[in-house]
Amino acid sequence: MSKYDVIIIGSGLGGLSCGATLSKEGYHVCVLEKNPVPGGCFQSFKRNGRLLDTGIHYIGSMDEGEVLRQYFTYFGILDKLNIRRMDEEAFDRIHFEGKDYDFAMGHERFVETLARQFPKEKEALRNYAGMLRQTGRTIDIEQLKNGRFSTGAMDYFSISAWETISTITKDRILQQVLSSPTLLYGGDQDTSTFYHHAMITDSYLRGAYRFVDGSMQVVDALVDVIRQNGGTVLTGAKATRLYLNEGRIHSVEINNEEQIESKYVISALHPLVTMQMIEKTPLIRKAYLSRLSGLPNSYGLLSVYLIQKKNSTLYNNRNLFLYGKDNIWYNTLHPEETKIHCSLVTMQPSSVSEKHTEVICLMTPMYMAELRQWKDSTPEHRGEEYKQFKEAKAQEMIGFVAQWYPEINQHIEKIYVTTPLSYRDYTGIPDGSAYGIMKNYRRPLVSIIPNRTRISNLYLAGQNLNVHGALGVTLTSMLTCAELLGTEYLAKKVGNS
Numbered sequence: 001m002s003k004y005d006v007i008i009i010g011s012g013l014g015g016l017s018c019g020a021t022l023s024k025e026g027y028h029v030c031v032l033e034k035n036p037v038p039g040g041c042f043q044s045f046k047r048n049g050r051l052l053d054t055g056i057h058y059i060g061s062m063d064e065g066e067v068l069r070q071y072f073t074y075f076g077i078l079d080k081l082n083i084r085r086m087d088e089e090a091f092d093r094i095h096f097e098g099k100d101y102d103f104a105m106g107h108e109r110f111v112e113t114l115a116r117q118f119p120k121e122k123e124a125l126r127n128y129a130g131m132l133r134q135t136g137r138t139i140d141i142e143q144l145k146n147g148r149f150s151t152g153a154m155d156y157f158s159i160s161a162w163e164t165i166s167t168i169t170k171d172r173i174l175q176q177v178l179s180s181p182t183l184l185y186g187g188d189q190d191t192s193t194f195y196h197h198a199m200i201t202d203s204y205l206r207g208a209y210r211f212v213d214g215s216m217q218v219v220d221a222l223v224d225v226i227r228q229n230g231g232t233v234l235t236g237a238k239a240t241r242l243y244l245n246e247g248r249i250h251s252v253e254i255n256n257e258e259q260i261e262s263k264y265v266i267s268a269l270h271p272l273v274t275m276q277m278i279e280k281t282p283l284i285r286k287a288y289l290s291r292l293s294g295l296p297n298s299y300g301l302l303s304v305y306l307i308q309k310k311n312s313t314l315y316n317n318r319n320l321f322l323y324g325k326d327n328i329w330y331n332t333l334h335p336e337e338t339k340i341h342c343s344l345v346t347m348q349p350s351s352v353s354e355k356h357t358e359v360i361c362l363m364t365p366m367y368m369a370e371l372r373q374w375k376d377s378t379p380e381h382r383g384e385e386y387k388q389f390k391e392a393k394a395q396e397m398i399g400f401v402a403q404w405y406p407e408i409n410q411h412i413e414k415i416y417v418t419t420p421l422s423y424r425d426y427t428g429i430p431d432g433s434a435y436g437i438m439k440n441y442r443r444p445l446v447s448i449i450p451n452r453t454r455i456s457n458l459y460l461a462g463q464n465l466n467v468h469g470a471l472g473v474t475l476t477s478m479l480t481c482a483e484l485l486g487t488e489y490l491a492k493k494v495g496n497s
């Protein structure tokens with residue numbers, strides 16, 4: 001039986017960033033990944049000779065002096081990455097009720113740009129940008145240098161995203177425009193926290209970047225760090241059971257066969273999935289399990305990848321948010337909606353050509369309810385009807401986007417479609433959720449999942465705990481690793497890297 005200091009379950013960004021940190025700090029780690037390729041939502045895959053990204057289209061807080069760049073510096077991967085800064089005048093363009101509104105990088109530029117269209121709302125925009133900046137400050141490099149990862153976040157966790165926006169400005173259009181990042185966190189008008197809204201929005205104001213040739217480069221670089229520090233990344237290794245001995249996890253079973261031992265276990269999976277792998281124990285109370293299963297997960301995303309003919313489509317260094325209704329919010333808790341009424345359009349940069357893009361990706365929310373008839377199916381065995389469903393959805397999406405961009409279907413070589421079912425079966429996330437457990441400002445302490453569990457050597461990581469996305473998951477991993485390494489030590493080490 002192999003013995004490690006730490007077994008980490010899941011090789012998404014959550015698992016790999018824990019693996020990189022702990023192996024750099026001298027722990028003998030083993031990362032387990034059920035799929036043949038590591039990376040989870042950070043994986044890129046090839047179709048028709050082009051690289052497609054699974055679940056990362058742009059990342060924030062990457063400008064000089066910003067916090068995600070600092071984490072990547074600490075990991076030792078920053079100089080391995082090929083990234084492109086997005087258009088600072090408009091990294092996101094929002095189409096709403098016949099007009100375009102630009103999100104510019106930097107808090108002042110953001111205010112000035114929108115104030116040109118909403119001159120009477122300049123003060124409101126300043127207040128809004130101030131709140132974003134304040135939220136970002138709770139996790140910035142100054143915090144790290146002072147020996148902590150985050151401070152004061154609860155003030156923003158217990159207020160509503162929508163109510164805050166609609167109090168800051170009474171202008172109906174501006175309220176909707178400022179709400180547009182809701183697509184990036186599965187926002188719900190009734191329950192989402194201002195913290196999540198602000199954390200995501202602010203991070204892009206602090207440097208929005210895309211990966212040239214895919215986000216897989218982060219995975220490769222982190223796996224290299226782990227291996228160079230003596231760690232192991234095992235693919236095709238599904239954790240199937242966690243065995244207890246005297247109240248501690250004693251070993252992890254892989255693929256229903258072999259068992260491996262470690263002093264500590266970190267699971268970067270959905271907490272409910274983790275708990276279901278543990279044999280019955282009084283340490284995991286029924287009430288805790290039913291609380292976890294009662295927490296709603298965010299909607300999933302339908303992704304339509306349009307592979308472009310070579311050198312046909314000019315690369316656009318900004319994202320487009322297209323909205324077809326007068327209220328851009330989805331109501332996640334009432335998943336009856338099936339008609340497409342918004343689309344996030346992104347382009348992937350490629351080193352093959354600076355001028356052209358090889359892939360356009362169109363995304364829109366999709367609930368499992370719409371996929372009910374295939375819920376018990378497995379990949380490759382969903383049948384002809386599912387294929388037809390995906391084709392019809394792709395055409396609906398292209399038709400929706402064509403209202404603004406009639407040229408969208410001019411250069412398509414091939415179309416690939418993924419649904420929340422693909423994510424459910426590929427990453428194991430319940431409901432094929434894109435962003436994990438929804439956070440509720442009315443019940444912050446119930447929907448935030450702690451890194452520690454009642455089993456003394458089992459810790460949690462990944463997007464379901466605090467905040468999802470590249471920045472949120474990295475921060476969460478740090479909080480988890482700090483349980484073993486000490487907060488002050490690790491935060492200062494990262495902050496002074």
Ligand SMILES: Cc1cc2nc3c(=O)[nH]c(=O)nc-3n(C[C@H](O)[C@H](O)[C@H](O)COP(=O)(O)OP(=O)(O)OC[C@H]3O[C@@H](n4cnc5c(N)ncnc54)[C@H](O)[C@@H]3O)c2cc1C
Binds near residue numbers: 011038039040237471
């Ligand atoms: C379509 C889409 C677009 C997105 N776009 C962006 C974006 O542009 N920017 C951004 O910042 N965020 C984006 N996100 C969110 C972001 O991708 C996620 O929040 C983040 O990557 C999640 O990382 P994770 O490690 O928590 O989970 P995952 O990436 O899901 O990793 C979990 C890993 O665990 C493995 N696993 C599961 N069960 C087992 C088991 N029993 N044993 C071993 N391994 C197991 C899975 O195979 C997977 O590799 C997007 C998400 C989606 C779905």
